[in-house]
Amino acid sequence: DAGVTQSPTHLIKTRGQQVTLRCSPKSGHDTVSWYQQALGQGPQFIFQYYEEEERQRGNFPDRFSGHQFPNYSSELNVNALLLGDSALYLCASSFLSGETQYFGPGTRLLVL
Amino acid sequence: AQTVTQSQPEMSVQEAETVTLSCTYDTSESDYYLFWYKQPPSRQMILVIRQEAYKQQNATENRFSVNFQKAAKSFSLKISDSQLGDAAMYFCAYRTRDDKIIFGKGTRLHILP
Numbered sequence: 001d002a003g004v005t006q007s008p009t010h011l012i013k014t015r016g017q018q019v020t021l022r023c024s025p026k027s028g029h030d031t032v033s034w035y036q037q038a039l040g041q042g043p044q045f046i047f048q049y050y051e052e053e054e055r056q057r058g059n060f061p062d063r064f065s066g067h068q069f070p071n072y073s074s075e076l077n078v079n080a081l082l083l084g085d086s087a088l089y090l091c092a093s094s095f096l097s098g099e100t101q102y103f104g105p106g107t108r109l110l111v112l
Numbered sequence: 113a114q115t116v117t118q119s120q121p122e123m124s125v126q127e128a129e130t131v132t133l134s135c136t137y138d139t140s141e142s143d144y145y146l147f148w149y150k151q152p153p154s155r156q157m158i159l160v161i162r163q164e165a166y167k168q169q170n171a172t173e174n175r176f177s178v179n180f181q182k183a184a185k186s187f188s189l190k191i192s193d194s195q196l197g198d199a200a201m202y203f204c205a206y207r208t209r210d211d212k213i214i215f216g217k218g219t220r221l222h223i224l225p
Contacts, residue, residue, distance in 0.1 A: 058212065
């Protein structure tokens with residue numbers, strides 16, 4: 001049973017560019033959450049998707065957007081990249097009614 | 113708003129000894145979940161243990177146990193018989209009623225051989 005997977009593992013972009021990160025949830029899970037983890041910090045909640053809709057959103061600008069597909073996989077898009085967007089982006093999956101989120105290995109984004 | 117505080121940025125423990133990591137949180141909710149996650153250098157966030165607030169009994173998972181003090185809003189993690197593989201960042205986390213997880217800043221645990 002595959003756990004949560006994310007791609008790519010690493011990514012380098014320049015300021016102003018756009019990036020798309022991908023996540024496949026753990027088998028059977030229907031809810032995907034995205035987190036940003038800056039170096040030396042704990043993860044911060046970006047948003048959560050369920051039934052292809054954004055269900056919850058943290059304190060992130062509209063440059064951060066997402067999508068969930070019918071197979072429950074998800075994408076995180078970031079437009080107009082800033083240097084401060086450099087971070088580890090974590091995806092977590094769960095059942096909507098479940099109390100535990102399971103995390104993927106993350107995508108390390110570096111913005112130059 | 114809910115907050116999670118880990119006051120120990122780094123800790124060290126001798127292999128085979130016991131170590132306790134501290135965590136306090138603030139919330140006005142009465143029912144919630146608390147977690148400890150481990151993040152080794154590989155970056156994968158791994159669930160260590162979880163506690164349901166309405167359960168008074170402290171959760172235990174093998175060498176890992178918690179001391180949950182609901183009135184004091186305290187949730188510490190005890191690691192017994194520390195092993196080299198326990199070296200990692202440990203994050204205390206709180207699950208809000210609307211399913212967001214709020215993390216502390218983490219405690220880096222070093223295991224001394």
